[in-house]
Amino acid sequence: xxTDYEVDRHTELRKTVRKFVQxxxxxxxxxxxxxxxxxxxxxxxxxxxxxxxxxxxxxxxxDMDYFAAxxxxxxxxxxxxxxxxxxxxxxxxxxxxxxxxxxxxxxxxNYLVPAxxxxxxxxxxxxxxxxxxxxxxxxxIAEKVDGGWILNGSKVFITNxxxxxxxxxxxxxxxxxxxxxxxxxxxxxxNEGYSVGKKLHKVGMRSSDTTEIFxxxxxxxxxxxxxxxxEGFKQLMWQLNGERLIQATACVAGAQRCLDLAVQYxxxxxxxxxxxxxxxxxxxxxxxxxxxxxxxxxLLYQTAAAYNKGExxxxxxxxxKLFASQVYFRTADQSMQIHGGYGYMDEYPISxxxxxxxxxxxxGGTDEIQKEIIAKYMEI
Numbered sequence: 369x370x371t372d373y374e375v376d377r378h379t380e381l382r383k384t385v386r387k388f389v390q391x392x393x394x395x396x397x398x399x400x401x402x403x404x405x406x407x408x409x410x411x412x413x414x415x416x417x418x419x420x421x422x423x424x425x426x427x428x429x430x431d432m433d434y435f436a437a438x439x440x441x442x443x444x445x446x447x448x449x450x451x452x453x454x455x456x457x458x459x460x461x462x463x464x465x466x467x468x469x470x471x472x473x474x475x476x477x478n479y480l481v482p483a484x485x486x487x488x489x490x491x492x493x494x495x496x497x498x499x500x501x502x503x504x505x506x507x508x509i510a511e512k513v514d515g516g517w518i519l520n521g522s523k524v525f526i527t528n529x530x531x532x533x534x535x536x537x538x539x540x541x542x543x544x545x546x547x548x549x550x551x552x553x554x555x556x557x558x559n560e561g562y563s564v565g566k567k568l569h570k571v572g573m574r575s576s577d578t579t580e581i582f583x584x585x586x587x588x589x590x591x592x593x594x595x596x597x598x599e600g601f602k603q604l605m606w607q608l609n610g611e612r613l614i615q616a617t618a619c620v621a622g623a624q625r626c627l628d629l630a631v632q633y634x635x636x637x638x639x640x641x642x643x644x645x646x647x648x649x650x651x652x653x654x655x656x657x658x659x660x661x662x663x664x665x666x667l668l669y670q671t672a673a674a675y676n677k678g679e680x681x682x683x684x685x686x687x688x689k690l691f692a693s694q695v696y697f698r699t700a701d702q703s704m705q706i707h708g709g710y711g712y713m714d715e716y717p718i719s720x721x722x723x724x725x726x727x728x729x730x731x732g733g734t735d736e737i738q739k740e741i742i743a744k745y746m747e748i
Contacts (some may be wrong), residue, residue, distance in 0.1 A: 377432060378432075381436055381439055382442075385439070385444065386443050389446065389447045392409065392412060393444070393452065397448050400451070402574075404574075405451070407489060409452070410489055411487070414484065415485075418440050419464075419483065420485075421437055421440055422434060422461065423464075423468060423480070427484055428485055434672060435676060437614070438617045438672060441457060441617045441618055441621065444456055445621035446624075448625065449575050450572065450721070450724030450725075451572075453618055454527055454576055455527055455575075455576040455577075457614050457615070458528055459489060461611070462492050462610070463491055463528075464484070465607065466536060466552065466606075467536070467554070467594065470594050471595075474591060475554060475591070479534060488534060490528065491527060492527070492535070492536050493535040493536060493555070494604065495525045496522060496524060497524050501734055501736075501737045503538075504546070506538060507521055508521025508522065508523065509539060510541045515590060516587055516589040517587070517590070517592070518587055519583045521539065521583050522581060522582050524580045524581075525731075527577070527578055528577065529579035529580070530577035532557050533556065534555060534556050535554075535555045535557065536553075537553050537583075538600050538601075539552075539553060541600070548601070550598070551593060551594075551595075551596075551599070552595060553592045554588075554594055555586065559586050560586070561584045562581070562582075562586050563581070565580035566579065567579055572722075572724040572726060573723075574723075605682075609682060611732050612686065613671065613672060613685050615689055615693070615731065616668050616671075616685075617668060617692075619692035619695065619696035619725075619728050620668050620696070622725060623695050623696040623700070624661055626702075626718065627657050627703065630653075630702070630718075631654060633703075633706060634650055634706055644706070654706075656702075657698075657699050657702055661699060664691055664692045664696075667691060668692060670684075671684045682745060683744075686733070686742050687738070687742055689738055690738035690739065693728040693729045693735070694729065697728070700718070701722060703722075
């Protein structure tokens with residue numbers, strides 16, 4: 369249950385983020401689609417405390433609840449730059465939250481604190497060229513040596529990969545141990561043998577950098593191990609729950625933006641001497657969109673309320689991620705249809721939303737993976 373005090377804090381937080389978004393992001397969205405956003409924006413976000421709303425004060429955070437992190441995401445998504453919103457969440461929650469849960473005092477000091485401050489940029493190294501959804505098929509190897517580990521392998525589709533100061537990386541530490549043979553490491557990007565491939569060109573999310581990472585005999589000290597050796601797979605499954613829930617948050621916020629764009633256009637666009645919003649077929653389209661977005665938000669907030677209390681509900685989180693990402697894509701597609709030919713033009717923001725929305729049914733676990741998780745917990 370959220371108290372009035374917490375609601376007031378969220379309201380003030382939203383006002384702060386909204387002002388920042390309008391001044392520091394909205395004017396540059398189109399430019400960043402071509403050039404990529406500058407890393408300087410992360411420093412500004414850190415100074416404002418946007419990375420730390422969910423984290424304890426002792427590490428530079430604001431010690432608020434999970435809904436505060438969701439509020440920040442919703443406001444950033446409303447700026448219309450899906451790529452920046454994705455990069456923000458990778459840094460703010462997906463790659464740093466495991467440090468809070470599993471990190472040593474030294475790791476918290478050296479990685480989490482500067483990440484919250486926006487002084488270091490984090491990335492998450494899971495997917496490989498031959499393994500994405502099949503996490504158990506990851507091939508990057510960590511060989512134990514005197515004083516640490518030697519890493520060899522590669523990662524692909526790494527958001528923030530071009531600019532990351534460190535990577536949360538999962539690797540095999542015991543080939544014979546199956547899912548108990550994986551461990552997670554904190555890997556600095558300036559380590560010898562760590563190299564970054566070229567920026568990958570994507571259908572959408574163009575303002576963010578996505579790349580391949582190569583690891584060739586990269587030495588990391590024993591202190592780079594995050595949590596316990598052999599528990600990386602379990603840690604990753606925990607991390608993916610949070611990743612999918614914040615992705616669902618971005619999807620619902622993105623769907624709302626697509627709906628708002630459709631309503632605005634339908635009211636302004638004149639056909640046969642009256643706004644197209646007066647056409648019954650379009651009014652029904654908009655009504656259906658409104659209903660789906662509302663349903664997705666209700667499911668999201670219900671699931672987030674349980675997560676906020678410390679409950680880990682893989683089935684419900686997968687349901688939320690699956691439904692929210694599909695609603696986002698359907699709403700973007702229907703909004704483009706309402707825009708007609710103009711919606712297909714790059715100068716109209718719905719074209720960018722349509723491109724960006726497609727990724728959300730792939731990243732963080734595809735639709736098909738979410739359905740398998742749901743079915744598993746249904747015991748069917």
